[in-house]
Amino acid sequence: MNKSVKDPEKIQSMFSTIAGRYDLLNRVLSLGIDRYWRKLAVRQLKGGPDAHFLDVATGTCDVTLEIIKQCPPGVKVTGVDFSEGMLEFGREKIINAGLQERVNIRFADVTELPFEDGSFDSCIIAFGIRNVQDYKKGISEMARVVKKGGKVVILEFTTAQNKFLKMPYEFYIRRVLPFIGELISGKKGAYKYLPASMLEFPPPEELKMAMEETGLKDVVFNKLTFGITAVHVGTVV
Numbered sequence: 512m513n514k515s516v517k518d519p520e521k522i523q524s525m526f527s528t529i530a531g532r533y534d535l536l537n538r539v540l541s542l543g544i545d546r547y548w549r550k551l552a553v554r555q556l557k558g559g560p561d562a563h564f565l566d567v568a569t570g571t572c573d574v575t576l577e578i579i580k581q582c583p584p585g586v587k588v589t590g591v592d593f594s595e596g597m598l599e600f601g602r603e604k605i606i607n608a609g610l611q612e613r614v615n616i617r618f619a620d621v622t623e624l625p626f627e628d629g630s631f632d633s634c635i636i637a638f639g640i641r642n643v644q645d646y647k648k649g650i651s652e653m654a655r656v657v658k659k660g661g662k663v664v665i666l667e668f669t670t671a672q673n674k675f676l677k678m679p680y681e682f683y684i685r686r687v688l689p690f691i692g693e694l695i696s697g698k699k700g701a702y703k704y705l706p707a708s709m710l711e712f713p714p715p716e717e718l719k720m721a722m723e724e725t726g727l728k729d730v731v732f733n734k735l736t737f738g739i740t741a742v743h744v745g746t747v748v
């Protein structure tokens with residue numbers, strides 16, 4: 512992978528630049544399917560009625576809000592991200608939903624999570640890990656802060672393997688997506704990073720191995736929507 516694509520400072524400033532249009536872009540570029548993907552991923556979290564979950568690379572907090580929607584009132588969520596711009600919009604959504612008592616949003620880098628070992632019942636990252644330069648470090652940090660028996664859930668794009676879909680999919684990613692991204696965000700070149708980060712991220716089998724290397728057990732993955740995305744789940748032992 513071209514390292515500059517994952518330069519943390521560039522990633523941070525790029526997300527802060529597009530933050531105001533991020534939710535709209537997601538809905539348009541995925542034709543609304545992104546909500547369904549998050550819903551399925553959140554279902555993989557494990558915890559009781561008073562569980563505390565960690566949403567890493569929370570961005571504008573869509574995963575955090577989905578957790579709150581699916582879980583009983585005793586469940587709490589901490590969301591972290593390293594883009595203040597994205598967090599600003601996320602915090603606003605949490606305040607508008609009146610969820611300040613149940614949700615704590617803070618600045619943090621996934622490769623250096625500011626939490627004690629075993630602080631959370633389960634942890635999730637959605638569409639974030641492919642941006643992380645040392646993504647194995649990120650996964651091992653997520654595993655470290657989860658209690659034994661808890662889950663680490665990763666929702667991420669994959670490269671479509673289906674031979675009929677591969678060409679149109681890659682055309683969409685390389686040509687259509689940056690064009691629409693630029694059009695909606697009004698920021699020239701803002702979405703140029705996306706094709707490389709999506710198409711060069713390791714395939715699901717390799718990501719599974721990376722999760723196993725960090726010590727996670729019983730790692731499984733499910734491809735969603737013709738393999739456009741995949742949900743990986745590993746257990747902390």
Ligand SMILES: C[S@@+](CC[C@H](N)C(=O)[O-])C[C@H]1O[C@@H](n2cnc3c(N)ncnc32)[C@H](O)[C@@H]1O
Pocket residue numbers: 519522523526549567568569570571572573574591592593594597619620621622636637638639642643
């Ligand atoms: C595509 S957005 C996904 C946001 C959200 N999880 C969602 O499902 O919409 C990727 C997010 O990852 C964050 N991110 C990327 N690298 C990170 C890192 N090393 N530490 C923390 N956040 C990171 C970015 O700031 C951005 O908000």
